[in-house]
Amino acid sequence: MNGHPLLKVEDVHVHFGGIAALAGVNLSVPEGLIYGLIGPNGSGKTTLFNVITGFIRPDRGHVTFAGRRLDGLSPDAVARAGVCRTFQSHRQPVTMTVMENMLLAAPMQSGESLFRAATRFAAVRGEERGNLERAYEILDMVMLGDKANEYAGSLSGGQKKLLSLAQALMNGPRMILLDEPVAGVNPRLIEDIAAIIRKLCHGGQNFLVVEHNMKVIRSLCDQVSVLDAGHIIAEGEPEEVLGRQDVLEAYLARSGTEARPDAVRQE
Ligand SMILES: Nc1ncnc2c1ncn2[C@@H]1O[C@H](COP(=O)(O)OP(=O)(O)OP(=O)(O)O)[C@@H](O)[C@H]1O
Ligand SMILES: [Mg+2]
Incomplete structure (x- = not known):
């Protein structure tokens, strides 16, 4: 790590009609990590992935990767710049x-x-x-x-x-964005997927991971940021962040979601 973030998101805003899906998001992802992005359903995680990978142009704000501006580039150009992603639902x-x-x-x-x-x-x-x-x-x-x-x-x-x-x-991307890599996957394969991600990271692959499975987030991620209603409300090491009252309340406020608060508290 050289102190400069590999991926930097600055003051990103996205509106869908009257809904502010992202309302001034800042994110700094250092090199060499598995970085987690968590938050209740509808908090803006996939929208942020869409912005970073060129599928959505932000209303405001910048995305920089390895010192190069990504916002405004097409998804293909973003991939050529070294950032690739997976999708929440199967597309093959x-x-x-x-x-x-x-x-x-x-x-x-x-x-x-x-x-x-x-x-x-x-x-x-x-x-x-x-x-x-x-x-x-x-x-x-x-x-x-x-x-x-x-x-x-x-x-x-x-x-x-x-x-x-x-x-x-x-x-051959320098960073991969994974949108819910273990959602709906049977527990044994979840372990295997986590092990593969970890191994790739040890080999130098950078990851930004959106996931609702807090056990996986805890075991996989070096750092996490929490999105709630388009705002980053917490960031730091998973254990510390997942123990925070405001993070628990953000999940509680949207109970009935896949990301149940007990998943934050117990696992
Ligand atoms: N193409 C779109 N058109 C209109 N509204 C959208 C669109 N995409 C997302 N939204 C809205 O923006 C907000 C953020 O959605 P987003 O899919 O980014 O959330 P998420 O954190 O990925 O949720 P989940 O955990 O359920 O996948 C939600 O209110 C959603 O309904
Ligand atoms: Mg999503």
């Missing part, structure tokens, strides 16, 4: 195989231009081979090595989450 075409989904996620280089592709056929073929090898390596890393030829639709919920992570890794 279910009638394509796991490997086809992986190749779909591969960054295009020489194949980007048809003319270049036609004139540099050998280079394109070489790139395809490279992508294929890389995809197998990544699938092995996320325990999907034996699923390459199966339809994405045949995977369990947890395996689909792992495929999303694997697809993000195809781009």
Whole structure:
């Protein structure tokens, strides 16, 4: 860590009609960590991911990554700048195989231009081979090595989450944003997913993780920030933050959500 945050969000505002989904959000994520972003349902976590990754342009504010402004860039340009994400719900075409989904996620280089592709056929073929090898390596890393030829639709919920992570890794990003990586996943696979994220982090991969499972947040994250109604209300180490009265009250105020307050208190 060099003291400068890798990802910096400054005074970000997003409105949907009359709703302020983000109302002046500031966030500093240092290099080398698994950083958690938590908060009750509807507090703005996915909206913040959408802003960082170029899917939503903020009404106000800036996003900086490794010293470079991201706000205003397209999702593809953000990915090329080193930030990739997974989505809260499954998006993979279910009638394509796991490997086809992986190749779909591969960054295009020489194949980007048809003319270049036609004139540099050998280079394109070489790139395809490279992508294929890389995809197998990544699938092995996320325990999907034996699923390459199966339809994405045949995977369990947890395996689909792992495929999303694997697809993000195809781009070789410096930071990955995970939107609820263990939601709806069976407990044994939750442990495996957490172990894979931890291992990737030890290998130098940076993560920003949105998750409602507080046990996972506690075991995985070095630091967390709490969003409530579009405002960051707390930040620090998980144990300290999850023990705070105002954080508990934020969850209580929105009881009936998936993120029940008992999950904050007990786990
Ligand atoms: N495209 C949209 N159009 C209108 N309102 C939206 C849109 N996306 C999000 N919102 C609203 O913005 C607020 C924040 O939503 P967001 O999805 O960011 O919350 P979240 O913290 O990710 O919630 P959850 O934990 O349930 O996934 C909510 O009030 C939501 O209804
Ligand atoms: Mg969300």
